[in-house]
Amino acid sequence: MSSPVINLAVSLGAMQGLLYWVHIYYTCSWTSSVARRIPFEDPEILNYVRIAYVVSQVIVLSVYFYVSTAVSILSICKCIVF
Numbered sequence: 001m002s003s004p005v006i007n008l009a010v011s012l013g014a015m016q017g018l019l020y021w022v023h024i025y026y027t028c029s030w031t032s033s034v035a036r037r038i039p040f041e042d043p044e045i046l047n048y049v050r051i052a053y054v055v056s057q058v059i060v061l062s063v064y065f066y067v068s069t070a071v072s073i074l075s076i077c078k079c080i081v082f
Contacts, residue, residue, distance in 0.1 A: 040046055 038045065038049075040049070
C-alpha cells in the first residue's frame with residue numbers, strides 16, 4: 001500500500017475511535033447531571049463560563065504558536081532533520 005493510502009486509513013481509524021469515545025462521554029450520566037446542576041440561566045454564571053472558554057482557547061492558541069515557532073526555529077537552525 002502507498003503512503004497516502006496508509007495515512008488516510010490511519011486518520012479515518014483515529015476519527016472513528018475519537019467519535020466512539022465522544023459518544024461514550026456524552027451519554028455518560030455524570031456529565032449530564034453536572035450540566036443540569038450549573039444554572040446557565042444566571043447571567044453572571046454564564047459570563048464566567050464564557051470567560052473560561054475564551055481563556056482556554058487563548059491558552060491552546062498560545063501553546064500552538066509557541067510549539068510552531070520552536071519547530072520553525074529549530075528547522076531553520078537545521079537542528080531537526082526531516
